[in-house]
Amino acid sequence: GDSVTQMEGPVTLSEEAFLTINCTYTATGYPSLFWYVQYPGEGLQLLLKATKADDKGSNKGFEATYRKETTSFHLEKGSVQVSDSAVYFCALRGYSTLTFGKGTMLLVSP
Amino acid sequence: DGGITQSPKYLFRKEGQNVTLSCEQNLNHDAMYWYRQDPGQGLRLIYYSQIVNDFQKGDIAEGYSVSREKKESFPLTVTSAQKNPTAFYLCASSTQDSEAFFGQGTRLTVV
Numbered sequence: 001g002d003s004v005t006q007m008e009g010p011v012t013l014s015e016e017a018f019l020t021i022n023c024t025y026t027a028t029g030y031p032s033l034f035w036y037v038q039y040p041g042e043g044l045q046l047l048l049k050a051t052k053a054d055d056k057g058s059n060k061g062f063e064a065t066y067r068k069e070t071t072s073f074h075l076e077k078g079s080v081q082v083s084d085s086a087v088y089f090c091a092l093r094g095y096s097t098l099t100f101g102k103g104t105m106l107l108v109s110p
Numbered sequence: 111d112g113g114i115t116q117s118p119k120y121l122f123r124k125e126g127q128n129v130t131l132s133c134e135q136n137l138n139h140d141a142m143y144w145y146r147q148d149p150g151q152g153l154r155l156i157y158y159s160q161i162v163n164d165f166q167k168g169d170i171a172e173g174y175s176v177s178r179e180k181k182e183s184f185p186l187t188v189t190s191a192q193k194n195p196t197a198f199y200l201c202a203s204s205t206q207d208s209e210a211f212f213g214q215g216t217r218l219t220v221v
Contacts, residue, residue, distance in 0.1 A: 034209050043116075043200055043212035044153075089152065096160060097143065097168070098202075098210050102152035 002027045002094040006101035009087075013108050019077040021104045023064075023090035026071065032093040033057075033066055033073040037086045038103070044089060047075075080108045112137050116201050116213035122221045123188065123195060131186045131216045133201035140206055142184035146170060147198040147215075156199075159184055160206065188218065196220050 007022045025033065032051045036044040048057035053068035062077045073090060085108045090101040114135040123129045135142065141160045145153040155168030159178040173192025178184055184203075188195045198217050202210035 032207070032209070036212075041215075041217075043214045044202075044210075045212070046209050049209055093207065093209070096141075096166075097155060097158055098204070100145075100153040102150070 002031070002092060002099040004090050004092055004099055004101035006090045006104050009105040011104060011106050013080055013106070015082055015108055015110050016079045019075070019080045019106065021075040021088055021106070023073045023075065023101060024071050025073065025090070025092050027092055027094060030068070033064070034091045034093070035062070035064055035073070035075050036089040036091060038089065039086050047088070080106070082108045082110055084108050114201060114203050114211055114213040116216050118216060119214065121216055121218045123218060124221060126190045128187055128189050129218065131188070131199055131218070133184045133186065133213060134182055135203040136182060137203055137211060138181070139203035139211075140181070141204045142178070143202045143210065144174070144176065144184070144186045145200045145202065147200060153200065156186065
């Protein structure tokens with residue numbers, strides 16, 4: 001079945017540092033890929049998405065590129081802010097449902 | 111405003127009780143989902159529905175039940191058969207092939 005694997009956290013960075021959160025997936029066909037963000041006590045919000053190979057999703061300074069050859073969708077941001085502290089989930093759209101990774105907590109200190 | 115609404119935000123259940131979590135959407139989405147979130151476990155799918163009057167079990171359906179009598183509504187009942195129900199429950203909706211939109215969640219605690 002479909003699966004998503006993302007790096008375990010927490011990832012701890014200083015403000016303005018470069019961020020990478022790794023995500024790899026296993027799926028049949030060519031799934032759409034997503035990154036969601038969750039702030040404490042809230043639901044998940046879509047951060048960015050890519051629907052086909054080599055697509056780059058971007059939003060609020062975050063980027064991720066759909067790499068079919070490595071089955072990866074790594075999340076990057078050039079300069080993180082304290083307000084980026086949250087839990088980030090990688091997900092894929094399979095045939096009938098979405099499959100999520102376990103989430104990676106990001107902690108950014110001033 | 112279009113969106114997905116879960117209620118209540120906090121819910122307390124006594125041992126042996128059934129409780130029902132509400133989920134309503136006005137996005138005209140066909141598909142709706144219930145996920146359970148536990149610390150360090152990510153999101154696990156409980157039930158999903160792709161069309162009115164039809165639903166399928168997810169990975170952890172035991173102890174839960176759902177109904178889908180209206181397109182807008184997908185309530186989840188946590189039955190007394192669910193031995194460890196304390197968790198954060200998330201409802202989501204989507205079109206058949208797009209991203210999901212999530213509600214704000216319901217935190218259920220057994221007292």
